[in-house]
Amino acid sequence: MTKTGRKAVAGNDRGGNLTVDGDRLWDSLMRMAEIGALPGGGCRRLGLTPEDSAGRALLVRWAEAQGYGIGRDRVGNLFIRRAGTRPELAPVMMGSHLDTVMTGGRFDGVLGVLGGLEVMRSLDEAGIATQRTLELVVWTNEEGARFAPGNTGAFAFSGKYTLEQALAHADLDGTRVGDALQALGEAGDEPVGNRPVDAYFELHVEQGPHLERAGVPVGVVTGTYTVRYFNLTIMGDAAHLAQPLENRRDALVGAAEAILAIRRVGVSHGEDGRSNASWIEVFPNVRGTVAATVRMSCDVRHADPEVTQAMAADLHAAIGDASRRSGVAMQLEPFHRFGPILFDAGLVELLRDTARRRGHAFRDIVTVAGHDAIALAPVLPTAMIFVPSAGGLSHNEREHTDPAACAAGADMLLHAVLARAGHA
């Protein structure tokens, strides 16, 4: 018995007993996790740092050992190419990211990249050529933990950002994406995007609890939540701590009322509702002074766009209440929105078929989180495969997906890609 409990799965596609090597996939995941490893079992490979670059270099060594082509575009997206027999056809893409958040896990992003590598290796091992070229893509700076916002590479590829815009994004020290790419040698000569792609598949961990709760190893992602982001500014008045409590307009007390109000909005919309206060900046934030101002990021999200709309209205009312309760002025401004985005209907149906053919229990699922696939969906036929996250935990060092589920996800990817790329 292998570590993954891998066995030949009967299927009726041309791939027959073809499947991935779950042990090899797991080993590569664990090897990658050594780069930027943290004491709690997780990883820190912030986008466009030496750790991120080291992760990419390991992937390139593995790819070169298989004889695949390596390409990089000007925004640093990395392409591993397994040539097809009909180079005139648009390629089939797989991909995700290798960068992590500050205390990230071993699977978020990495599974999609190394799952794609495993697909290519399995085809090599089985001696199967495809008609379309397969491209495995590592998108630049998905997480945006150092250079915010994220999805830099995918948004540049999709044309949402011009190359100049993408390269000009700066981190908190003023270093620009373009400077970091040059310093690391991660920028290539290929133009960014603007070329035909037959299909883009992304395998990813769910980052929520639904697949685990449903007891299925595979989720076919049909589209996204609808999310509305806001910037909240809380305007108190700086004062010495000697100021009596009843005379203060303490922005931190206002922030506390706001954080609890934001949470109540999500709770009141059931288990599919989410509301978040995540990023906060307090000024002047010193021990001797009542806080003058607080800036905060918050958002509401739901699978149903109409409910998201209702939540946004509730959020405005809740912030008004928090302002009255704390006696501190607050301003809530729309910052960004996304969704609902529906993935390509043909690819979604192909994934459902693949799960049935391959014997993987699955359910349809809508993603709460943002992904490179979502950035690409407006311009490419796109779909995603989810596998369970233990306890729904992600962006956490204890993030975990068991080896059998990783293998099931990669098996889904293999057969969907093969169906689309065609046996030679």
Place this chain on the structure above:
Amino acid sequence: MTKTGRKAVAGNDRGGNLTVDGDRLWDSLMRMAEIGALPGGGCRRLGLTPEDSAGRALLVRWAEAQGYGIGRDRVGNLFIRRAGTRPELAPVMMGSHLDTVMTGGRFDGVLGVLGGLEVMRSLDEAGIATQRTLELVVWTNEEGARFAPGNTGAFAFSGKYTLEQALAHADLDGTRVGDALQALGEAGDEPVGNRPVDAYFELHVEQGPHLERAGVPVGVVTGTYTVRYFNLTIMGDAAHLAQPLENRRDALVGAAEAILAIRRVGVSHGEDGRSNASWIEVFPNVRGTVAATVRMSCDVRHADPEVTQAMAADLHAAIGDASRRSGVAMQLEPFHRFGPILFDAGLVELLRDTARRRGHAFRDIVTVAGHDAIALAPVLPTAMIFVPSAGGLSHNEREHTDPAACAAGADMLLHAVLARAGHA
């Protein structure tokens, strides 16, 4: 009529009609306020920065114009000396600080320094020599806004810190106090402390509303509040925002419950009670991740030490409640305490007498805030004079004390110092 409505005040001390020049004092306050001036009318002269040093240089130019001696000790405390006729006697000190918080006012600290200068100038003008030497001291880094904690110079002088400890304190970039002193040329050759001082008087703005409410221009400070500081650590669990609300242990939600609980402790102990959550640090503090941990500074304070003790017990209970409500573990640890400190009984009585003789309405008051005088009180006979802060506002760009009150405070300082230093 002058700006300050200054008039000769009848008195029965040897100073007779001697008083300060309120206009000159006000002009010097406004000149100093131009250094590090902020758009909202306040100042930023963080301790041991070029702005702080420029403020000191202006004072030194004024002092040199009067022919006073200038000295600096090894921790950068600056001494302006007006020689007495009996140098064998211990000097009488006045002082405060010129450094400010990030968005500080024009009076906090500065009034005590420039009030002291005005005392010396007024004695010059009246042709009065004193037996004891007068020393006006600018204490290094009172606020601690860049190099925390504050009171660096006063604590080094009092022997609470060794010189080595004081010089080793570092800012967030790792720059040490000793390095900053060297870079600015603010360190001198004089040993720190360990010498006799007859008395130390500090004139300061109240930074609270009590004198204004009482309608009196002068407060005789008898001692300090009793304050207990705590560090609060809130231990949630990092998670992707896709995590359902009911599965989260969101440290920021825990912090919100804690901030409101801390405030309730102070409110429940009446108008003399204060409770504060002022400094907060959130990790990882990014838009895409549920907060894993929050660290926070909090304190409780009251004029009555027994009430402070009761408030500390209430705080422990309140944090326990906040932890249960938010489902997030919290740890409250004692960090520091001070008070009650009583100022020197003889000096306090001298200040009350001086107010009566000079015709200044006054009341006794206990300070809620920390001051250089408090750091010095354990080793020197020490007392403080307060003047009103408009609206009780301080550590705020709109901090304001009217010219007549500034002059009244300086007049108090003049006559108390003269009584102690003795006419030659």
